[in-house]
Amino acid sequence: MTQIKGWHVLMWFCMAFAVIIGVNLTLAYQAVRTFPGLEVRNSYIASQSFDTNRTAQTALGWDVSATLTDHTLSLIVLEDGTPVAPVVEQATFGRATNVQFDETPEFTFDGQALRAQVIAGEGNWNLRLKLRAADGTLFQQRVIVEVAP
Template structure:
């Protein structure tokens, strides 16, 4: 004699499967949304309309200087090089450097650097954003954002 067992699908089992599936989906969505908001502030300026009012004038003044700003990383230190139109090295008195990831502020580092000199810093592999700001001798503010890729 053989006994055949049959499994019937009850309404409670179907409801439990749907509830478990949707709970997983909703849980993952909530976790992703929380991490997205926590790691990216989303603001570059407090009021974009006000910042845009003199953007073109500031950009034209900065471009008229003809400065070239470059960043390099050798594995132990970050180096900022600035040159004028003729290729002469520049040394602004108030150079400020902010190093961080493009998408989060958790690893941002602020510092002062001397142009042409190494700024000791350890950067993990990946993409980094270097924000350089200085003031020209004539009072023109100079700002440059440099994206730097650090290889493993």
Template sequence: MKAVPTPHFFTGRHMLAVVLGFFAVVIAVNLTLAFFATRSWTGLVVENSYVASQHYNEELAQAHRQRALGWHGGLSYEGGRLVFRLRDAAGAPLPGMQVSATVRRPTHEGEDRELFLSPSAAGVYAVPVALMPGTWAVEVHALGRDGRPYRRDYRLWVAEETRP
């Protein structure tokens, strides 16, 4: 004679275990996401957005003046050097500028650097710097002898070195 299996019923204890398990998973996921959110980029672009907004019209006017000059800049990373080239509207190099660059990662903080580029040729400014592979946001400021400023933001991709 075969034994008759006892029926298993879904009881209140089973329901309690399911509900507690569900909320345990939800809480664990939320804590994990909160942990990684606090360890990554804060998303802060300016310290005080109200104060920054008060200078917006001045920045807009400066951008119009810069566009009227017709200057054209180019930024590259060549052989461990950050190289900036600046030319006037006619394509002639612009020598004698004081050039600085703020280099930062667009998605996280901690690798930000302020660099001062030295003239290496007519209209060419460079600085040796070791940049890790990946995307960099570079803000370039140049000031001419006559006091005319130039400012431009660049995105720079540094490729990973291939080694034999």
């Protein structure tokens, strides 16, 4: 039987810490690599007009929802229960945690909803929107997309 000596213990100690450090570095790299980025560049400046923008946006009275059926993304904007077609200034459809699959859908209004063809599957999808109302009010929201079975 082999006797355990001091250098054996040191070797196992160093190997254990090398594995721990290696795993931590790998996870940190993956977290930074897949992070989609910031919502705003300067949160202080964005906060200066937040309440005013929120009040104007709430005054529109819009109920906004999005559904995904097969490869059709439907954006439903209701004002007092009636579908409306605001101007889509910016729309980004993608995963909540990864920008790799982000798309910019081209919406068309069919009288009931704004619809666009997208490449998507099951999972958690978001639609980040900037819509402009007829009165010029900017509506910004991140909508969680419901995926139809």
